[in-house]
Amino acid sequence: MNRRRLYSAVFSMGVQHSMEYRFHFFLSLLGAAFPILVQYFIWTAVYRNSGQTALFSYSYGQIILYTILAGLVSKLIATQFEHQIADDIKNGGLNKYLIKPVSYFSYRLISFFGQKAIYYGITALLLAGIIWFASAGDLLELQAVRLILFAITLWGALLLNFLIAYCICASAFYLHEISYFFLITSLLINILSGGMFPLEIFGETVVKGLQYTPFPYTIYFPVNVLSGKTQAAAMYQGLLIQCGWILLFLWLSRLTWRIAMKKYSAVGG
Amino acid sequence: MRLYGIFIKNCLIAQMEFRGNFMMSLLVESVYLFAKLLYVLVVFRTDLHVDGVPPEGLLLFIGMHTVATGIYVGLFFTNFTKIPEYIKDGSLDLMLTKPVSLQFMASLRYVDLALPIPDILVGFAMIGIGWHAMDIPLTFLQLAGFVLLLIVSVVITYCLMIIPALLSFWFVQTSSVSEIANSVWDANNFPMAIYPAWVRRIGTFVIPLFLITNFGPMFLLGHLSWLYAGLALAGSLLLFAAVRLLWKHAVKGYSSASS
Numbered sequence: 344m345n346r347r348r349l350y351s352a353v354f355s356m357g358v359q360h361s362m363e364y365r366f367h368f369f370l371s372l373l374g375a376a377f378p379i380l381v382q383y384f385i386w387t388a389v390y391r392n393s394g395q396t397a398l399f400s401y402s403y404g405q406i407i408l409y410t411i412l413a414g415l416v417s418k419l420i421a422t423q424f425e426h427q428i429a430d431d432i433k434n435g436g437l438n439k440y441l442i443k444p445v446s447y448f449s450y451r452l453i454s455f456f457g458q459k460a461i462y463y464g465i466t467a468l469l470l471a472g473i474i475w476f477a478s479a480g481d482l483l484e485l486q487a488v489r490l491i492l493f494a495i496t497l498w499g500a501l502l503l504n505f506l507i508a509y510c511i512c513a514s515a516f517y518l519h520e521i522s523y524f525f526l527i528t529s530l531l532i533n534i535l536s537g538g539m540f541p542l543e544i545f546g547e548t549v550v551k552g553l554q555y556t557p558f559p560y561t562i563y564f565p566v567n568v569l570s571g572k573t574q575a576a577a578m579y580q581g582l583l584i585q586c587g588w589i590l591l592f593l594w595l596s597r598l599t600w601r602i603a604m605k606k607y608s609a610v611g612g
Numbered sequence: 613m614r615l616y617g618i619f620i621k622n623c624l625i626a627q628m629e630f631r632g633n634f635m636m637s638l639l640v641e642s643v644y645l646f647a648k649l650l651y652v653l654v655v656f657r658t659d660l661h662v663d664g665v666p667p668e669g670l671l672l673f674i675g676m677h678t679v680a681t682g683i684y685v686g687l688f689f690t691n692f693t694k695i696p697e698y699i700k701d702g703s704l705d706l707m708l709t710k711p712v713s714l715q716f717m718a719s720l721r722y723v724d725l726a727l728p729i730p731d732i733l734v735g736f737a738m739i740g741i742g743w744h745a746m747d748i749p750l751t752f753l754q755l756a757g758f759v760l761l762l763i764v765s766v767v768i769t770y771c772l773m774i775i776p777a778l779l780s781f782w783f784v785q786t787s788s789v790s791e792i793a794n795s796v797w798d799a800n801n802f803p804m805a806i807y808p809a810w811v812r813r814i815g816t817f818v819i820p821l822f823l824i825t826n827f828g829p830m831f832l833l834g835h836l837s838w839l840y841a842g843l844a845l846a847g848s849l850l851l852f853a854a855v856r857l858l859w860k861h862a863v864k865g866y867s868s869a870s871s
Contacts, residue, residue, distance in 0.1 A: 370788035377795035385651070388806035389658045398658055523636035527643045534647060544654055 349445065350453045357457020372465065379414040383407060399543035404482035405570060409541050411473055412566040417538035419459065419466050420501050420561055422508040424451060425525040429515040438609040448509070448596065455505055463501075474569070484571055492578055496565040499585045504561045506592035507532065513596075516603035537563030557588040615712065616720065623723045637726035641685065645730050648678060651801055652738075663805035665833065668745035670803065672829035675738025677801045679762070680824050682731025684769050684797075690722040692773055692790070696780035705868050715859045719774060739829075748832050757841055761828040764841075767848040768824050771855045773797070778855075781862040800825040820847060 390403040401409060428451065431437040440447045474490075477483035511528050515521045533539060535558040542550045542563050553559050564581050567573040573581060627634050652674055654660070655667045662670060695718055698704040707717050748754060776789040796819075804812045804822040815822040827844050830836040 366783075367786075367788045371791060374788055374791040374795055377792060378798065381795075381799045381801075384806050384808075384811075385654070385802060388662055388802070389654065389660050392661050393658055520630075520633060520636070523633070523640050526640050530643050530647060534650070539647060540650055540654065544650070544657065 350449065353450055353453045354457040354460070357454040358460050360454075361458040361461055372462075375414060375418040379411055382410045382414075386410060399541060401541060401543070401572075404477075404480070405572065406541065408473075408477055408482055408570050409566055409572075412470075412569060413538055413541075413562050415466055415469060415473075416497065416500065416562050416566055417533055417536070419462055419497070420504040422455065422505060422529075423458075424455060425508055425512055425529075426522060428509075428512040429521045429525070432515045432607065433519070435609055437607065441609070448600070451509065452505060456501075459501065483569075486571075488575075489569055489571065489578070492582060493565055493569040496560075496568055496582060496585060499582070499589060500561045500565050503557060503585065503589050503592060504532075506589065506596050507557060507561075509596045510592060510599050513599040513603040516606050532558060532561075535559075536561045537566070557592065560585040560588055619721055620723050620725075624725055627725055634726045637724065638729060641682075641727045642730045645678065645734055648674070648681075648801065649734075662803045665803065665805075668742055669829075669833060671738045671742035672746070672832060673803045673825060674801060675735045675740075675742060676765075676828045677825040678731050678735030678738060680735075680765050680769060680800070681797075682728035682735055683766055684773060685731065686724050686728030687720070687766075688770055688773055689727070690724050691719050692777040694722070695719065695774075695777035696786055699780050699866070702868050704866065714863060715856070719770075719777075742829070743832065746833065754832060757831045757838065758828050760845060761831055761841055764844045764848045765824045765828065767852055768820055771848070771851045772819065772821060772824075774855060775858075778858060778862050781866055796821065803829070820851065823847070 386403070386406050390398065390406075396402055398406070431440075437447065440450060474483060474485065478485040508529075511525070514524065518524060535542075535553060535556065537559060542553055542559060545553075560581065564573065564585065568578050568581070627637075652671070655670050655674070660667055660670065665673075698707065698718060704714075704718065707714055710717060743750070773793060776786055776793045779789055780786045799807075799815075800821060804815060804826045807815070812822065823844050827836055827841065831841055
C-alpha cells in the first residue's frame, strides 16, 4: 500500500471513530456550550456591577466574544489520545506499529486530524454564525486578512497542541500510572493557553512571561487575531512565533520519543 | 452504616497500598481547585458585588461550592463513573446476588479519600473567611441551619449526579451526558442571583441545582428563612424518593450483558 492510500485510510478511520457514537458526539458539542454560558452570566454580572466600559483591557462585547471563541477553540484543539498512547506503551500495543512499515507519529497525527475533521467543519459553521452575529452587532470588525490568518493559526494551534501532548506522552515510557499526570498537564495547559479566562486576568507580568512559552499560541493568540485585539504587526509576528514553536516541538517530539523508545521493551500486545 | 464504615476502611487500605497514586490524586484535585480559585481572583480583582453581597461574602458561595465538590468527588464520583461499566461488562449481575441493597452497593461502594482533601480544606477556609468578614454570629442556630443545608446539599448532589449514570441502563455511551452534568455543576460556583429569573426558577424548582450551594450561604447571610430551609429538606427527600423509584425502574429493564 502506498503512503498516500495508507494515510487516507488512517484519516478515514479517524473520521469514522469520531462519528461512532453520533448522539454522544452531538451531546459533547452541547457540553461545550455550558461552560461558555456560565462564563457569559459571570462576566455580565461583573461588567454590570463594575460600571466600567473595559476590564482587563476588554470591553464587555470583547470579553463575551473571547469567552465564546476560546471555549470553541479549546474544545476543537483538545487532544484525547494520551490514554491510548499510554495504554499502547504499557500493554505492548505499540509492538504492532514497530514491526509495520508505518510511522507511529504519522499514524497518530493523521488519525487525530481525522477525528477532528468533522468537529473542525462544525466549529467553522458555528464560527461563521458567531462572526456574522458579532459583526452585525459592531463587536467585530470583519477583515478578510484576519479571517484568513485565524484559519491558518487555528490549524497551527491544532498541530502545536498535538505536538505538546505527544511530547508529554513520551513520559509514559518512564511512569507506570500516568492518567493523573495527563489530567494535570491538560488542565494547566488549558489555563495557561487562555482557555478558561483571558490571560490578562493574571496581570501584565504573567502575560509577558507567557509570551515566551508555546501555550498562548494555541488559544489566546488565534482568538485575539480574529477578535481584533492583536495589532496587525503583532499578528504576523505571532504567526512566525507559532511556526517556530511548531518546528521546535516537532523536533522535541522526535527527540523525546527516540530517547524514550530505547527504554521500551515489547511485552504483551 | 456499619457496612459503609467497612467500605471506607477497605478503600483507605487500598489507597494506602499505592501511596504514589494517593499523592497524585491530591495533586490532580489541587490543580482543579486552582482553576476554581481563578474565579476568586476575578471576583476580587473586579470588586464584584452580587445582589449587594461583597467579594468577601461571595467567598461563602464559592467555598460552599468547593466543599460540595469535595463531597461529590470523594463519595460519589468514582461510583457514578463505575455504574455504566457494571452495566456494560455485566458485573452488576454479581452485585444483584449480594444480600445488600443494589443501589447502595453500586452507588456508594467506593470512597476516594484523597480527592476531597484539598476541596474540603480550602472550601471550609473560604467559608470561615466569608463568615468572619460578613460579621455573621457564630451561634448554635446558625451552625445547625448551615449543617442542615449542607446535608440537603449532599442528598441533592447524589440524586442529580446519579441520573447520567442511570441513563446507561438504556444507552451504551453516556459519558457526554456526565460531561454536561459536570459542566452544569460548575454553574453553582456563584450565587444564583447572577442568572436571569427563568434560569433561577429552573435551577431551584425543576433541576434543584442551586439548592446545593446557594441555600447554605443565603441562610447565613439572612436571605433565607427557616421555613425555606425546611422546604429544601423536604424537597431533597422527595427527590431522593424519585431517584429511588427511577433506579428500581431501570433495574427492572436490566438484562445481563455478559460474565
